Amino acid sequence: MKYMQPRPSSIVAALYTARDLGVTVSVLHGPSGCSFKHARLLEEDGMRVLTTSLSENEFVFGGQERLIEVIKYAEKEFNPSRMAVVGTCVSLIIGEDLEAAIEMADLHTETIAVDIHAGFPENIDGVIATLEPANRVGWISDEELIRQKELLKKANEVERLRGAAMKSYIEPSRGDLKHVAATRILNLIHEGKKGVAVMNAKKETAYMFADELLGLHDAVPDADIIYSANLELRGLPKVRRDAQRISDELKTRGLQFISQGALDEYGASGDYLGSWIRDMKPDFALIVGVPHAIPSHYLEGIECFSITNGPRQVGPLKEQGHAHVMVEVDLHPRTLGVTSIVESEFGAVLRSLA
Template sequence: MQYIQPRPSSIVAALYTVRDLGVDVAVLHGPSGCSFKHARLLEEDGLRVITTSLADNEFIFGGQQLLEDVLRYAEKTFNPKRMAVIGTCVSMIIGEDMQAAIDSSGITTPAITVDIHAGFSENIDGVIAALEPAAKAGWITEDELTRQRHLLAKANEVERLRGAASKRYIEPERGDLKHIAAQALLEYARSGKKGMAIMNAKKETAYMFIDELCALHEAAPDADVTYLANLGDCGLPKVRGDAERIRTEAQERGLPLSILGSLDEYGALGDDMGSAIQERNPDFLLIVGVPHAVPAEYTKGITVFSITNGPRQVAPLRELGHQYVLVEIDLHPKTLGVRSIVESEFGAVLRSMKCAPS
């Protein structure tokens, strides 16, 4: 499909992936402004992002010597355990051999090159471009690489079928008012109706999405609600660590949580979560994170409250029949660099109604 709305960048996807692989320093081989916003955000999450700052002179004569200098500087200054050189549109166009620069630089830090640019139609190409050299370097197994390929394909399929990539252009929306949805959700929960709350979140976004399940349990502790979340122990190093921290804290808060799948399996869990919904047969359902992963056949006839962090996901969720659709604006920046659960806007609203009559 030829989109006319902005789509995620494969360069940025590569940056997030090397972060998940335990890279300490990522060198963007391109202009200083390339992927600036995400580079700054990732620095909040422990990944030091530096750039070779290629300019018009290097566009003509090449920037290998500059890259070698930056690699030596990075090793000496930051003492990293792992490094990655990330390509850009400029390095691709001028045909830069980034591996040759690593080999000639004399650095001893384990390092991989990610040959990528922003011209790919799918951002998952950036993920695969980072995972393949990581597997070759022994940072992940071939089995994990195969697993990741499968999960990426499933996530891409979900977005194309029911997500923000399902149409050429989708008008961004803010969704329903949170206090109206919170009041309706608590009325269901406090009425004795049978409910189910599911988190199917992508990676670190779970630090905030899990809060909405915690808040519902706090506001309606005696409600007949079962809680399910994709916090299993699988995936790349950072993903596993995040899941363990979130799972432990949620349980310490008293959330009676069952686990189904892991944080990198959000796109592949639709049918499994759908089967759990059918088995529970709830009157109402709260799904947070990537709600559109669950096909509509599993939620038909159920009052559904869904929460996403994508304004362009609102319309597709309404088309799936979800009666209440909410957006947690700026969720992703708020969950970068954190190591404990972050209060959500919807969670705060639920807590404010904790003692309110139904």
Template sequence: MEYVQPRPSSIVASLYTARDLGVEVAILHGPSGCSFKHARLLEEDGMRVLTTSLGENEFIFGGQGVLERVLRYAETEFSPKRMAVIGTCVSMIIGEDIEAAIEASGVETPTIGVEIHAGFRENIEGVLAVLEPAARAGWISEDELERQRRLLAAANQVERLRGAASQPYIEPSRGDLKHLAACRLLDLARSGKRGVAVLNAKKETAYMFADELCALREACPEAEITYLANLEDRGLPKVRADGERVLAGMQERGLDPELLGSLDEYGENGAAVGERIREIKPDFAFLVGVPHAVPPEYTDGIETISVTNGPRQVAPLKAIGHAMVVVEVDLHPKTLGVREMVESEFGAVLRSMAEGE
């Protein structure tokens, strides 16, 4: 596929994966502005992100000495349990030996080097670039590495088939108006029809997407709705901790969903969710998180309302038959660094409409 729209960066994917592995300091070996926005957001999530700030001099003569100094500074200043050096386009083009710099620095903190740049078409390359040295360092098992390979391939396939990577260019959209979608969802839930509400979210986005299921139950506690959530206890350290916290938050709000899949299985989880939907035989479905993971044959003939955080995901969801699609535009920044549920805009609309009646 030849894309003419921006796609996620493999360098950024490496940073997020390092965070999920419990890395406390990540060092970007490149110019100071590389991945600046995401570096700042990740600092709010508890991982310090430093840079070697490579400039014209290092472009010519190399930056190994600079990297060694930053590694020693990071160890002395922050006493981290784990560190990772993340490559960039510059460090890869000039041929920096990241592993040699780590060894020469003399740091004793467990540290991995990540050979990555932004020239990959698929951002999952950035994930694997971290997981492979992590497995060699004993941070994860070989079985977990193979599991992650399988999950990444599944997630990538979903994006190619029904996601934002399904076309060279997709017009961004804010989707249906939230109050109209909420009104229809409430009408369906109160009509006596059988429904299913599914959380199939990616990692920390569940802190907000789960709120939408809670809001629906609060608004319609007597409705015949089966709630499903991908909050089983599997995955990298942070992913498992997030799943545990989100489940506890839902239970505190009186919703104890049926568990189906884990937070890193969102891409592979679609068929399992679909089979469960077939067993339930609902009249309507409410899918939040990564709704396009569920193949359309499972929702054919079912009025489906979905919530995504991707403006380029609206058109593909409409194309596979979803009646209404809502976008939580600012979801990702609002869920970075949090450790408890975050109220969603759509959840707030559901609650306000229910209270106003």
């Protein structure tokens, strides 16, 4: 399918994957404006992002000398534990050899070359382009590389089948009013209805999505609700650390939950979670993070309250029968660089109404 709406960049995906692997300095080999917004956001999450700031002259004659200069500067200035040199469309067009530049820089820091550009239709190509050299230098095992590729495939399928990539263009929406949905869910609880609250979140977004569950528990701690969260400890180093922190905080704050899936398994857990929800026979379900991972046939007869951080996910979820769909605006920027749960709008509304 040819999309007529902007899609996630494979260059940005490479940068996020480098961060998850413990890279503390990444060098983007391209113009200064390439991936500007996400590069700045990632700096808030503990990874320095430098650019070779290629100009028009270097677009024609090449920028290897500039790349070597910036790599050397990065090592000397920031003393990184790991580095990544990430390609761009420009470095592809001029045929830059990133591996050769790393070798000529004579670095002491373990550094991988990520040959990537933004011309791929799916951003998972940027993830794979980062994981493969990481595997070659021993940062991840062969088994983890295989696991990650399978998870990426599953996540991609979910987006194509039920997500923001299912149509060539989807109108963005802010979804339903949070206080209306919160009032409805509290009324159901007061009527004695049985519910489940499920977090199936992608990586660091769980720092806020976890608060949706916590807000519901804070509002009605004695409600007939079973909680589930994808906080099993698997995945790349940062993913495991985030899961441990969120799990510990939820327990400390009195929320008991079942761990089902890991933070990088959000796209692969749909059938398992759907089957579990169906077996619980709830009257209503609060599903946060990536609700569309769960096929709609598992949710028939259940009043669903879904929360996403994607305005283009509202329409598809409504089409799949979710009665109440809400969006946590600016969730992703607010969950970068944090190490504890961040209050959500829906969680705050639930607490205020209770």
